[in-house]
Amino acid sequence: MNPTTQRPNDPTNLRLCVRCILPETFPNIKFDTEGICNHCRQEESALAKAPAKKADYRRKLDDLIASVKGKAPSYDAIMAYSGGKDSSYTLKLLRERYDLRVLALTFDNHFVSPTAFDNIRAVTDALGVDHISFNPPWPLMKSLFRITARDDIFSAATLLRASSICTACIAFVKSLTAKTAIEMSIPLSAFGWSPGQAPIQSAIMKTNASLIRQNQKALINSLPDTVQVQMKSYFIPDIYYDLYKDRFPTNVHPLAFFDYDEERIKIELEGIGWKAPTNTDTNSTNCLLNAYANQVHLERLKFHPYVWEIANMVRQGVMPRAEGIEKIYSPQNSEQVEYARKKLEL
């Protein structure tokens, strides 16, 4: 039996939307007389048009790939590759469906599970993909994670979708991916975001230099002075916005518009040597910090940091509601929480 922690997130004590799984503790949520939340109501007309929109985006990706494939000096796409299920499947799609020259980049945050590294080796070998790993010094990452574990330094809107710890880590991933694409003239940057992580409108989008610049500035300003200077060197340097303005890649996250079925994805991946890890939490297949990040977020904000994403997936019909409830409202594994807490000396 799994060791478990306290349950600040126990669904038996919480009112949940009867359609998706958002809880009454989610900021500004309102339920109507049928028990359906305002987010579900707001999405109704967009969801009705989703099948046509997904087909449109698949055509759009086909056209985009036809226009860039084979033209860049070294690679057609850079893949932000965690070794988890979704990014592994996206990598497979880019290689097998589109036969792209892909460079896979893993951001090693010092909490990547050993199974994830085994999976990275197996999948990149099976698919014939070049792979690089980026590993910032542990003292910097430890300092950043300790800061983000103690305080919610990012905006309230950001913390609706991810924990403070995850947000800091993803900022590295996005910046390093964009920076490498710019430096190596790679036209596409791919992410394995699930259909619930971002709106479909962003699933194929040319990165906008001025927007990235302003976002990056806001993010760096959120950090304490002690790490700002060190962190800045990992972000896109100001000079790139003028010098390389034509090299900013187009972001793609195909899982937003391809059929998404977790079980089928796992079966397909097992065919190329990927194995489901047994030591990560219910919402990650690569990171040993995630359970702790979730626990800290839950204790402070009283809602799970993945609930927005999983609720979107339930609403879209790509995940059964019962499975969503299990993912979000199961207690965090206390051994995993303690592992991260000890490593961070908190």
Add this chain to the structure above:
Amino acid sequence: MEQIRKQITEFITTNFLFDESITLGVEDSLLDTGVIDSTGVLELVAFIEETYGIKIEDEEIVPENLDSINNISLYISQKLSQLTADKAAN
């Protein structure tokens, strides 16, 4: 334009304004004040496209168009006027 401003303010207040210490003015930068982040901008784009039936091109997703309630409202008004003019021309 007043109606658009009202709808945008309501969308932002409901979906992004959770920090009660922030009083948002119509000219305030949504990114600098941390009200909206990069994913939030994309949600805003999705809302505008769905609500007003307009297509926002990638190159139009810039702070000049989307970084304050006033800029967003003005941008939508201009897009709607353009749409009406295009329809009339056809």
